[in-house]
Amino acid sequence: MSPPDLEAEADQRVQAEDLRDAWTVLDPTDRVEGFRALSSGEAEQFFLEISALDRAHLILGLPTIEQRWWIRALAPDDVADVVQEAPSDERSKLMGLLDEATRREVNALLAYAEDEAGGLMNPRFARLRPEMTVDEAISYLRRQTREHVESIYYAYVLDEHQMLVGVVSFRQLMMARREAKVREIMNTELVTVHAEMDQEAVSRVFAEADLLSVPVVDAQGRMQGIVTADDIVDVVREEATEDIQKIGGSAALEAPYLQVGFIEMMKKRAGWLCVLFFGGTMTVSVIGHFQDRITQIGYLETFIAMIISCGGNCGSQASTLVIRAMALGEVRLRDWWRVFVRELGAGFALGAILGLLGLLRIIVWHHVFEDGGAPMYGERYLLIGSTVAFSVIGVSTWGTLVGALLPFVLRRLGLDPASASAPLVATLSDVTGIVIFFSISIAILSGPMAP
Amino acid sequence: MSPPDLEAEADQRVQAEDLRDAWTVLDPTDRVEGFRALSSGEAEQFFLEISALDRAHLILGLPTIEQRWWIRALAPDDVADVVQEAPSDERSKLMGLLDEATRREVNALLAYAEDEAGGLMNPRFARLRPEMTVDEAISYLRRQTREHVESIYYAYVLDEHQMLVGVVSFRQLMMARREAKVREIMNTELVTVHAEMDQEAVSRVFAEADLLSVPVVDAQGRMQGIVTADDIVDVVREEATEDIQKIGGSAALEAPYLQVGFIEMMKKRAGWLCVLFFGGTMTVSVIGHFQDRITQIGYLETFIAMIISCGGNCGSQASTLVIRAMALGEVRLRDWWRVFVRELGAGFALGAILGLLGLLRIIVWHHVFEDGGAPMYGERYLLIGSTVAFSVIGVSTWGTLVGALLPFVLRRLGLDPASASAPLVATLSDVTGIVIFFSISIAILSGPMAP
Numbered sequence: 001m002s003p004p005d006l007e008a009e010a011d012q013r014v015q016a017e018d019l020r021d022a023w024t025v026l027d028p029t030d031r032v033e034g035f036r037a038l039s040s041g042e043a044e045q046f047f048l049e050i051s052a053l054d055r056a057h058l059i060l061g062l063p064t065i066e067q068r069w070w071i072r073a074l075a076p077d078d079v080a081d082v083v084q085e086a087p088s089d090e091r092s093k094l095m096g097l098l099d100e101a102t103r104r105e106v107n108a109l110l111a112y113a114e115d116e117a118g119g120l121m122n123p124r125f126a127r128l129r130p131e132m133t134v135d136e137a138i139s140y141l142r143r144q145t146r147e148h149v150e151s152i153y154y155a156y157v158l159d160e161h162q163m164l165v166g167v168v169s170f171r172q173l174m175m176a177r178r179e180a181k182v183r184e185i186m187n188t189e190l191v192t193v194h195a196e197m198d199q200e201a202v203s204r205v206f207a208e209a210d211l212l213s214v215p216v217v218d219a220q221g222r223m224q225g226i227v228t229a230d231d232i233v234d235v236v237r238e239e240a241t242e243d244i245q246k247i248g249g250s251a252a253l254e255a256p257y258l259q260v261g262f263i264e265m266m267k268k269r270a271g272w273l274c275v276l277f278f279g280g281t282m283t284v285s286v287i288g289h290f291q292d293r294i295t296q297i298g299y300l301e302t303f304i305a306m307i308i309s310c311g312g313n314c315g316s317q318a319s320t321l322v323i324r325a326m327a328l329g330e331v332r333l334r335d336w337w338r339v340f341v342r343e344l345g346a347g348f349a350l351g352a353i354l355g356l357l358g359l360l361r362i363i364v365w366h367h368v369f370e371d372g373g374a375p376m377y378g379e380r381y382l383l384i385g386s387t388v389a390f391s392v393i394g395v396s397t398w399g400t401l402v403g404a405l406l407p408f409v410l411r412r413l414g415l416d417p418a419s420a421s422a423p424l425v426a427t428l429s430d431v432t433g434i435v436i437f438f439s440i441s442i443a444i445l446s447g448p449m450a451p
Numbered sequence: 452m453s454p455p456d457l458e459a460e461a462d463q464r465v466q467a468e469d470l471r472d473a474w475t476v477l478d479p480t481d482r483v484e485g486f487r488a489l490s491s492g493e494a495e496q497f498f499l500e501i502s503a504l505d506r507a508h509l510i511l512g513l514p515t516i517e518q519r520w521w522i523r524a525l526a527p528d529d530v531a532d533v534v535q536e537a538p539s540d541e542r543s544k545l546m547g548l549l550d551e552a553t554r555r556e557v558n559a560l561l562a563y564a565e566d567e568a569g570g571l572m573n574p575r576f577a578r579l580r581p582e583m584t585v586d587e588a589i590s591y592l593r594r595q596t597r598e599h600v601e602s603i604y605y606a607y608v609l610d611e612h613q614m615l616v617g618v619v620s621f622r623q624l625m626m627a628r629r630e631a632k633v634r635e636i637m638n639t640e641l642v643t644v645h646a647e648m649d650q651e652a653v654s655r656v657f658a659e660a661d662l663l664s665v666p667v668v669d670a671q672g673r674m675q676g677i678v679t680a681d682d683i684v685d686v687v688r689e690e691a692t693e694d695i696q697k698i699g700g701s702a703a704l705e706a707p708y709l710q711v712g713f714i715e716m717m718k719k720r721a722g723w724l725c726v727l728f729f730g731g732t733m734t735v736s737v738i739g740h741f742q743d744r745i746t747q748i749g750y751l752e753t754f755i756a757m758i759i760s761c762g763g764n765c766g767s768q769a770s771t772l773v774i775r776a777m778a779l780g781e782v783r784l785r786d787w788w789r790v791f792v793r794e795l796g797a798g799f800a801l802g803a804i805l806g807l808l809g810l811l812r813i814i815v816w817h818h819v820f821e822d823g824g825a826p827m828y829g830e831r832y833l834l835i836g837s838t839v840a841f842s843v844i845g846v847s848t849w850g851t852l853v854g855a856l857l858p859f860v861l862r863r864l865g866l867d868p869a870s871a872s873a874p875l876v877a878t879l880s881d882v883t884g885i886v887i888f889f890s891i892s893i894a895i896l897s898g899p900m901a902p
Contacts, residue, residue, distance in 0.1 A: 189496075247699070
């Protein structure tokens with residue numbers, strides 16, 4: 001038998017685990033109730049795990065005394081996120097819960113967009129003066145840690161105008177002679193980001209430089225705060241999520257899948273589908289335009305679906321590869337010509353492989369299946385086979401080029417390259433794919449070689 | 452006029468910038484040459500920026516003395532990555548460049564897969580004993596920093612069996628009474644990961660707990676090393692890249708787009724396209740099967756492309772949303788029923804919107820355009836319109852369900868849900884989409900209401 005306190009602890013752990021599992025299906029009142037039933041240790045851990053949106057709703061559902069306690073447990077950058085997620089009429093109430101100094105800091109952060117370096121940064125960082133000795137620096141940092149500085153792993157050296165002049169790691173301070181000046185041991189080759197820099201660009205700086213934190217400076221070079229790598233982990237995940245959702249042809253959901261309401265979900269998804277549907281109706285006119293010739297030649301309508309899906313597949317592949325390469329900074333706008341040449345070759349080579357498969361398929365089917373007693377495609381089966389093969393090469397090359405270049409066009413227009421979604425590229429290459437197929441068919445099958 | 456040393460420095464900076472820009476198009480010899488022309492400061496920064504693969508090639512191209520210098524500049528986990536990227540016959544040569552102690556550490560790391568916590572971790576971390584005083588701990592850490600410990604931001608408290616019993620942040624040590632025992636101030640509520648844990652799961656731990664580093668333990672609870680948030684930034688980017696490339700219908704490239712050779716690129720892309728092409732040829736048989744009825748009824752072939760692209764678009768949308776929600780841990784295998792119900796509703800609602808658009812389009816076209824003097828679709832235009840509308844509802848619902856559930860099926864089979872690519876879902880819903888369309892058409896247009 002286990003002693004009672006251990007049992008209570010096990011109960012507690014089960015409770016927190018249960019709350020985590022049920023979270024997405026609970027209504028706001030049940031969430032608050034479940035949260036208040038946790039022990040303070042469990043509640044604190046739980047509170048730090050959930051998103052800013054969930055924190056905002058949770059805090060607003062609590063009695064005022066508890067509100068004050070929970071919002072003050074957060075660092076200023078996290079408070080700013082919570083305030084931004086709260087309904088606009090509740091924001092001033094939340095700000096009123098803060099002490100004067102934190103409120104000033106949070107206000108400064110709210111001036112930046114959520115997805116800029118300034119919106120991500122923590123304004124509390126460890127600061128030193130260049131003329132301090134190492135010994136003074138260490139005891140000065142020691143005092144700063146009592147004032148809720150988030151991180152003392154790097155200390156930033158500011159001159160009298162708050163300009164960032166260098167950085168020392170705590171490790172360097174520990175290893176240096178005690179009487180050396182901070183100025184002598186600090187690094188002056190600094191990686192910094194501007195407060196208005198987009199978070200995607202900030203995440204590239206982190207990925208390239210392998211740093212745990214980066215100082216944020218304003219246009220005058222005055223230090224404003226630090227962004228730490230744990231925030232960047234979240235940014236990278238968010239940005240990838242947005243790109244993937246756009247590539248799939250919907251707007252970015254901006255919340256976990258199961259937490260988005262049905263109406264909200266429809267709004268995010270129906271828009272692009274309607275645009276694509278109108279694009280798709282163009283195929284009706286195009287096929288209608290060729291209809292008489294198709295009936296004359298025979299068999300062509302059976303290949304329509306195969307030919308256009310082939311172009312769509314090649315296009316989806318090319319566009320996702322280019323979109324991702326752009327997001328990672330591997331491919332820039334000026335590389336468009338290299339990508340064009342490369343994808344022209346790739347599209348043609350892939351088309352040749354698939355076209356050959358198409359030809360083989362027609363030859364095999366012709367000999368194996370029958371259409372009213374005679375071999376399936378009649379005497380002209382090799383001509384029909386060649387028509388299909390050349391059409392596949394044509395639509396694959398075209399689809400690949402459309403998919404590869406559309407992200408460049410979108411970026412050039414100042415739009416998000418990820419909007420070159422797989423369905424959009426497929427729809428764009430559908431219409432042209434049909435024109436390519438019927439033009440080649442008519443040229444080969446009703447030309448001089450036709451019966 | 453600027454003094455000569457400043458000019459030289461500017462030249463130097465231009466050189467490093469040029470090398471970065473040209474890197475992807477340079478051949479191995481030019482890369483080595485360009486790298487050796489950099490000043491030592493620039494070269495060091497450049498070396499830390501490039502990927503493990505590039506580092507491996509660069510080191511192998513240098514004279515032996517420089518090889519030793521550059522490989523020793525790396526932390527053991529980075530050395531292990533370089534060794535893993537090098538051709539197998541060069542690996543023992545690279546290992547021979549290391550000092551005895553590092554070689555042992557690197558060998559231990561190589562026992563783990565590159566994408567496990569053990570393959571990501573750094574085996575050098577700051578360690579303390581629980582019975583030390585704070586004062587002893589601080590000076591002990593001070594000595595450890597001289598021995599290349601990567602990070603002293605957290606110090607890990609190990610008992611005599613190397614079992615992890617607690618963690619103290621440097622900040623806590625600095626704030627504590629000097630004569631307190633480490634045991635009294637350490638945190639014992641530990642977030643740890645197992646050495647064999649997959650890197651995607653490790654990145655979720657970081658995202659949830661907002662930590663700068665996490666200790667790695669073996670099956671017996673003995674501490675093996677630490678994973679830091681800067682490594683996780685890279686992991687999150689890599690995993691998202693793989694998912695996006697799979698969603699687009701190619702195999703993961705595993706290298707920057709412009710650095711993948713043409714043949715290698717074809718191998719990654721042709722496989723799925725061939726599989727999808729064979730899937731696509733099934734539409735030829737299906738349309739062939741219905742051909743006589745289609746000709747009898749008239750107009751139907753003009754709608755084929757529109758109807759199936761509609762199903763493909765709905766499916767791509769649903770599958771990418773579910774794939775991403777799974778990768779983020781928002782949706783688990785056991786949630787399949789909730790997703791099914793949700794997507795059944797979503798697919799039907801989206802289909803209803805699109806079906807209505809389709810009906811409107813036919814009514815408008817009928818009255819605006821002519822086919823041989825008479826209104827376009829003849830007397831039965833409302834019947835044709837309803838056929839299209841019901842078919843769109845059918846294929847949208849079906850495409851959405853296929854797209855939403857395929858990731859669950861793949862995960863259940865132990866495969867990567869991201870393989871439910873947009874082109875695969877589109878191809879799967881093409882065949883069934885055609886069957887749905889023709890079945891509905893035949894039921895409505897050659898049924899009792901037909902002329």
